[in-house]
Amino acid sequence: MSKSVENLVWHEATITKEDRQRKNNHKSCLLWFTGLSGSGKSTLANALDQVLYNNGLNSYVLDGDNVRQGLNQDLGFTDEDRIENIRRIGEVSKLFVDAGTIVSTAFISPFQADRERVRERFADHEFIEVYVRCNLEECEKRDVKGLYKKARAGEIPHFTGISSPYEAPEQPDLTVDTAEESVEQSLEKLVNYLKDKQIVR
Template identity: 55%
Template sequence: MIKSDHITWQTSQVSKQERQQLAGHQSAVLWFTGLSGSGKSTIANAVEKALYDQGVGSYVLDGDNMRFGLNKNLGFSAADRTENIRRIGEVAKLFVDAGTLTLTAFISPYRADRDQVRALLADREFIEVFVDTPLAVCEQRDVKQLYAKARRGEITGFTGIDAPYEVPNNPEITIDTSAQPLEVSVNQVLVYLQNHGYLGGRRDD
């Protein structure tokens, strides 16, 4: 790919801080990561609805949805997975600049890829949410039978079976959906946001 040397970043007349002030809350990325079937999208969408009910501007970038458009030319090789996350990271950064609390739901199996997205953002703008649901539970939930197909060799490079998942070292939030109902998981995220000053009020960090 040839990069042009004739491009310049266009600075807006409205700052990120001004957009946040208008919105009445901080912007950041809630990065939900975990195995397929762990509950990432379910929690992210439920958190988005809860934030909406509170008048907080948020948006979910879902792994499957992004592959319908922006990332439809990518497969599931290690290189394509890395590029998938790189693109999403850049999109999420723009959402944060727009003053939006952005929720992403991607397996994002490689620690280095997640760390690269964190490095794109300012301090406190990347909140890693590790949905730490056991593999056996994820397989039980798999209505598409993707795990079964992977175990039979019909699908290759499937995370958790014949491709690795690198567990986060120090996630801001860890959730095990096999140990608690959805509403508890959602509340866990909301409490974190409230206690750390993203929604206004006190900040515990």
């Protein structure tokens, strides 16, 4: 622990997370979408966000590319930078959950240990790991951003699935297979999960 942290004292908020959840009439949580590039993380996170918004719920999406253009613009794609990228997102997500919001994050987040460290920062059932499973061949076929082509050509170093490893979740809270399921089918799974856990009604 750094000396700067040692000299800080946590200040309890006047309005608690539970107060905000009661006001919102729903619980708050973090849905952590993880999977290869092109698997459909952002598509699903935003589709879920639309459903929640349409039902008057407080929600927000933190997208990997977007966050790297602001908060994490100083980070690259080495293993060390990926670890710090996920740590920061975990902390930002916790603020959203404390504010009573259902937050979805769409990050490759390739390392199991990093995802587990984020989980440890949350109360029970507040961190929901969603494995967006899609085989590499299908992701490369989609290549929605043209990244796989560049990675295969050696233009992008440390590219997950090609020159950098992806550690699939060992025990995800929910798995959707976007190579086999439609967006609507995966979305239905997500909504049903939130209802089953009584996060939303």
